[in-house]
């Protein structure tokens with residue numbers, strides 16, 4: 001089954017109002033004419049207004065303003081009320097954000113987010129009609145101990161066992177081995193493919209149809225030099241890109257590589 005690739009930029013804790021405007025203007029120029037790949041960016045929520053305005057106001061007649069979707073790096077489970085510092089699904093929708101990253105290893109590590117808590121976020125996003133981008137992946141120690149599949153299964157099961165496989169209809173999974181994030185040491189295409197096939201197979205135990213349509217991105221040191229080879233793999237449906245998403249030309253090369261590999 002043909003799946004439409006998705007390349008998403010996770011800006012993490014980077015940027016400013018000026019940077020947001022400049023990078024998005026660059027992306028609009030670079031991605032003009034791209035039709036075969038979905039593209040999303042997740043700036044810090046502080047800059048969603050700037051991002052939304054820059055995406056909407058196009059000084060040229062390019063088509064790329066319709067290509068780049070907005071996203072966020074996190075969301076909270078509560079909808080409103082006395083939850084100081086939190087950000088709701090409704091607030092994200094207010095800025096037209098669509099793809100919402102949850103379970104990133106940096107949040108699992110620095111904010112002690114559990115599998116169960118992340119499953120609640122998944123449910124909140126589905127309730128709101130937003131697209132969860134569920135990050136999963138093993139640490140270096142877990143990898144060396146041969147626990148990669150067990151860790152990915154456990155992280156998926158938190159959602160599968162509470163919401164059912166159907167929750168993955170229209171959702172995105174990002175396989176991000178922790179040892180590959182920000183290290184310059186990407187998984188090899190074969191290594192990533194093996195885990196992606198395991199992830200799809202794990203979902204297929206519940207529903208083959210859901211497994212066939214779910215987008216599984218690879219993330220971890222994806223750049224303009226290694227993206228094309230990663231995308232040759234049948235179960236790699238795009239990428240979640242950190243560092244290389246902060247430069248319009250590099251990010252555009254990755255998007256175009258996905259478009260070409262999956263046409």
Ligand SMILES: O=C(CO)COP(=O)(O)O
Nearest residue numbers: 010181182220221242243
């Ligand atoms: O964590 C990542 C995306 O969510 C990957 O980050 P890098 O591309 O900087 O390794």
